[in-house]
Amino acid sequence: MFRITSFLFIFLQVFNALAENTIDKAPELKDIFYGESLFYAFQDKHFDAISKLDAELGQFYALDNPSLDPFNQNLNHAEFSVGSFELAYRMHQRAGRAIKAIMESSLNQKIRNEAAYRLAKIYYRKNSPGNALDILDNIQGEMAEDLRVDEIYLRAQVYISTGKFTEAIQLLKSIEKEEKYKGFVLYNLGIAHIQNDEEEKAIAALSEMGKMDSDDRGVLALKDKANLSLANRMLEKGSPELAKQYFSRVRLNGPFADRALLGMGWVNVSLGNFKKALVPWRILEKREITNESVQESMLAVPYAYGQLNYYGQAALSYGKAMDNFGSEIDRLQASIKSVREGKFLNVVLDKKAERDKNWLHNLRDLEETPETRYIMSLMASNDFQQSLQNYRDLAELRARLTYWLASLEVYVELIELRRQYYEPLLPIIEKQFKVLDARIRVRMSQRDRLDQRLKSMVIARRPDYLATAQERGIQDRLAKIDLYLSNNPKQYTAEIRQRIKRLKGVLHWQITNAYHERLTHAYKEMQTLDIYIEKLNTAYQSFVRTRQAATQSYEGYDIPIRQLKTKIQARLVKVNGVMARQGRLIEAMAVNELERRRNQLEEYQIKARFALAESYDRATKKQQKKEEEKILKQAEQERLLKEAEAQKTGDVESENIDDTVPVEEGTENSVQEAQQ
Amino acid sequence: MHKLISFFLLSMMLLAPVSLSAADVTKEQIKGLDEQVQDIKKDVIDLTAELLQLEEKLLYPSNSQFALFVSLADPENIRLDAIQIKLENKVLAYHLYTYRELEAMQKGGVQKIYTGNIKTGEHKLIISYTAKVAGGGEVKRSASYTMKKGVGPKFVEIKIGGPDAGEQGLAFKDW
Numbered sequence: 113m114f115r116i117t118s119f120l121f122i123f124l125q126v127f128n129a130l131a132e133n134t135i136d137k138a139p140e141l142k143d144i145f146y147g148e149s150l151f152y153a154f155q156d157k158h159f160d161a162i163s164k165l166d167a168e169l170g171q172f173y174a175l176d177n178p179s180l181d182p183f184n185q186n187l188n189h190a191e192f193s194v195g196s197f198e199l200a201y202r203m204h205q206r207a208g209r210a211i212k213a214i215m216e217s218s219l220n221q222k223i224r225n226e227a228a229y230r231l232a233k234i235y236y237r238k239n240s241p242g243n244a245l246d247i248l249d250n251i252q253g254e255m256a257e258d259l260r261v262d263e264i265y266l267r268a269q270v271y272i273s274t275g276k277f278t279e280a281i282q283l284l285k286s287i288e289k290e291e292k293y294k295g296f297v298l299y300n301l302g303i304a305h306i307q308n309d310e311e312e313k314a315i316a317a318l319s320e321m322g323k324m325d326s327d328d329r330g331v332l333a334l335k336d337k338a339n340l341s342l343a344n345r346m347l348e349k350g351s352p353e354l355a356k357q358y359f360s361r362v363r364l365n366g367p368f369a370d371r372a373l374l375g376m377g378w379v380n381v382s383l384g385n386f387k388k389a390l391v392p393w394r395i396l397e398k399r400e401i402t403n404e405s406v407q408e409s410m411l412a413v414p415y416a417y418g419q420l421n422y423y424g425q426a427a428l429s430y431g432k433a434m435d436n437f438g439s440e441i442d443r444l445q446a447s448i449k450s451v452r453e454g455k456f457l458n459v460v461l462d463k464k465a466e467r468d469k470n471w472l473h474n475l476r477d478l479e480e481t482p483e484t485r486y487i488m489s490l491m492a493s494n495d496f497q498q499s500l501q502n503y504r505d506l507a508e509l510r511a512r513l514t515y516w517l518a519s520l521e522v523y524v525e526l527i528e529l530r531r532q533y534y535e536p537l538l539p540i541i542e543k544q545f546k547v548l549d550a551r552i553r554v555r556m557s558q559r560d561r562l563d564q565r566l567k568s569m570v571i572a573r574r575p576d577y578l579a580t581a582q583e584r585g586i587q588d589r590l591a592k593i594d595l596y597l598s599n600n601p602k603q604y605t606a607e608i609r610q611r612i613k614r615l616k617g618v619l620h621w622q623i624t625n626a627y628h629e630r631l632t633h634a635y636k637e638m639q640t641l642d643i644y645i646e647k648l649n650t651a652y653q654s655f656v657r658t659r660q661a662a663t664q665s666y667e668g669y670d671i672p673i674r675q676l677k678t679k680i681q682a683r684l685v686k687v688n689g690v691m692a693r694q695g696r697l698i699e700a701m702a703v704n705e706l707e708r709r710r711n712q713l714e715e716y717q718i719k720a721r722f723a724l725a726e727s728y729d730r731a732t733k734k735q736q737k738k739e740e741e742k743i744l745k746q747a748e749q750e751r752l753l754k755e756a757e758a759q760k761t762g763d764v765e766s767e768n769i770d771d772t773v774p775v776e777e778g779t780e781n782s783v784q785e786a787q788q
Numbered sequence: 789m790h791k792l793i794s795f796f797l798l799s800m801m802l803l804a805p806v807s808l809s810a811a812d813v814t815k816e817q818i819k820g821l822d823e824q825v826q827d828i829k830k831d832v833i834d835l836t837a838e839l840l841q842l843e844e845k846l847l848y849p850s851n852s853q854f855a856l857f858v859s860l861a862d863p864e865n866i867r868l869d870a871i872q873i874k875l876e877n878k879v880l881a882y883h884l885y886t887y888r889e890l891e892a893m894q895k896g897g898v899q900k901i902y903t904g905n906i907k908t909g910e911h912k913l914i915i916s917y918t919a920k921v922a923g924g925g926e927v928k929r930s931a932s933y934t935m936k937k938g939v940g941p942k943f944v945e946i947k948i949g950g951p952d953a954g955e956q957g958l959a960f961k962d963w
């Protein structure tokens with residue numbers, strides 16, 4: 113029971129790693145830069161996505177009134193996104209903190225529930241189901257509809273991990289019909305039943321899973337896995353017939369086909385049918401030689417021949433197996449050397465892999481890395497994958513830091529060029545600007561005075577303000593005449609007084625009568641003037657900004673650039689150190705695995721050697737026995753012949769009867785060949 | 789025979805996805821290194837934010853900054869192959885789309901295709917693109933847009949397809 117449980121449980125953990133939920137569609141965008149970070153995230157360029165979104169969030173929170181910014185409408189989604197990108201970039205610590213902050217905020221309950229779900233998932237993935245359960249217990253009210261099933265499924269998984277199998281079974285049954293987790297629910301249900309000591313129910317669930325129809329590759333693999341696990345369990349229980357049924361359901365081209373073929377052979381062995389055992393094993397024998405099942409089949413095939421008394425054939429197969437094991441041991445030895453020389457890590461960082469989503473899987477097809485075929489099972493483990501990814505991430509960080517360091521050097525040059533260009537120019541421009549600035553100020557103050565006057569005329573009529581230049585001239589002349597006449601009263605006749613009065617009256621009439629028209633015109637003129645003033649202001653502002661930008665383009669960078677350079681260099685030292693340690697760890701894991709496989713092959717080789725010797729013995733004994741039988745038979749024939757001769761006293765030629773079994777004839781040849 | 793079958797079952801256990809060899813390197817070692825890697829990632833991301841700010845200030849000052857973005861407003865019915873952008877009749881940007889870029893845009897990601905500097909005032913953009921449309925046909929389309937650059941930064945989104953698109957299947961949005 114323990115074996116099958118642990119076997120199944122291992123797969124449960126693997127499935128979790130695959131089933132990570134990430135943002136898969138952008139919301140309605142209220143901020144173009146958020147859309148840009150999603151563009152990177154959807155291409156798995158998580159570093160760019162996080163740094164851009166982080167910068168955007170930083171700018172948003174630095175605003176005086178962030179709630180007025182359109183980004184506010186995407187804020188919740190963006191906060192989740194940054195957490196999700198960090199998760200995808202394997203920054204669980206930081207992602208956890210960001211999501212916890214939302215969970216503890218005063219946001220809408222559904223949003224907090226979603227945050228709780230995501231945080232619980234992080235804890236569960238980090239093998240802390242207890243913490244995950246505490247977080248899930250914080251969920252109150254309803255979940256968002258699109259996460260309802262996910263939450264139930266996660267809760268069931270957490271219950272299984274915390275020993276609450278009955279609760280887990282109840283939850284899994286409630287979502288058994290859901291399409292989203294089709295197959296996985298049944299599988300986990302089987303596990304929960306096993307853990308709950310309900311083997312029959314577990315077998316029923318897994319059996320149902322094993323018969324499931326699906327086009328999904330993940331579900332099909334899980335189906336194969338369920339059948340394989342059940343078959344092994346049946347074999348363990350001593351029910352080979354049932355085991356045979358389950359093995360036969362495993363697809364021949366699936367990831368578990370080799371193990372199923374090997375198992376099928378053993379089922380036939382346990383049924384005492386060695387000839388039938390040979391069928392799957394012979395198929396398996398021709399498959400990829402680095403596969404453990406294939407290597408085991410190389411021992412199993414001659415074993416079956418031996419049981420069928422085909423000792424010669426057995427010896428031949430053992431000999432072939434020994435040759436194969438020998439060359440594979442050499443290959444493994446070379447691989448261990450190659451890994452130790454750092455070649456494996458070089459391939460991990462190959463540029464080709466950057467463009468390949470399945471780079472890890474495709475490593476095994478590279479000619480320069482024969483070792484990868486031997487560490488496929490290791491490469492499938494979470495720890496190893498995580499370590500490889502970390503190593504690649506560190507290499508990417510190193511490349512980025514190196515790029516920035518080089519860029520800063522260029523920026524220093526750029527700044528210096530700008531300084532050389534602007535420094536002599538700016539004082540001249542500044543001088544010209546001051547002259548223009550003074551003139552602009554005078555004009556602006558004139559405009560303001562005019563504006564003030566026009567505004568005051570709305571309250572109190574002042575037609576004289578709107579007199580034309582000619583009218584003002586006439587007014588001045590009349591005033592001068594008045595002054596003259598007052599100094600020469602003799603000339604100031606009644607007629608002249610009358611004329612002056614009339615002229616003044618005409619002028620007054622003219623000014624007063626045209627007042628409204630002139631006021632309207634003045635307003636229009638003021639509006640036209642304002643258009644020019646606005647243009648002037650724009651040009652002025654633009655000039656001020658340009659002058660400021662010119663100054664800022666080379667001033668104030670020395671200290672920040674120096675500080676940034678120091679920071680980059682410090683980070684580079686850190687990255688190089690951790691990268692070296694990570695590389696050594698990966699190499700140690702790979703070498704350990706290769707050594708394990710080499711030791712296993714050496715063990716197989718010893719077994720094959722003993723079995724080969726035994727087969728020779730048996731073949732030789734069989735041969736000797738046959739020779740003896742032949743001699744006895746010949747002697748008997750001779751005796752009978754002599755008796756007949758004696759009886760008939762006539763010479764009769766005897767017939768030679770050869771009853772050698774053709775297989776054995778062949779075997780003798782094969783044995784001879786093998787001996788050679 | 790029973791022994792042999794037990795051996796087989798044991799070997800099946802060894803073939804499980806979690807390798808025993810990986811366990812020889814302790815979990816603590818792996819976890820410890822992973823935490824260090826996470827710390828470095830955080831450090832480098834924070835540092836990158838500082839560097840990006842400096843770069844923007846140095847290369848694209850806010851008074852002259854100008855950026856163009858491309859998005860797909862109707863991802864179901866259009867598959868973008870290439871785009872060319874001209875400013876005042878001079879080629880500003882040309883881009884051939886990879887499968888992953890297209891996939892990202894189809895999910896709602898927005899591509900920043902150009903960042904640079906430009907004077908204040910009116911400027912004419914000419915956008916040309918080739919794409920495959922639903923039904924398998926290939927289309928080549930082109931449209932122009934006059935944008936007004938003020939004293940602040942200018943961001944223009946070029947939306948391909950969608951209900952707001954004109955005859956040439958393009959819409960523009962000033963951000």
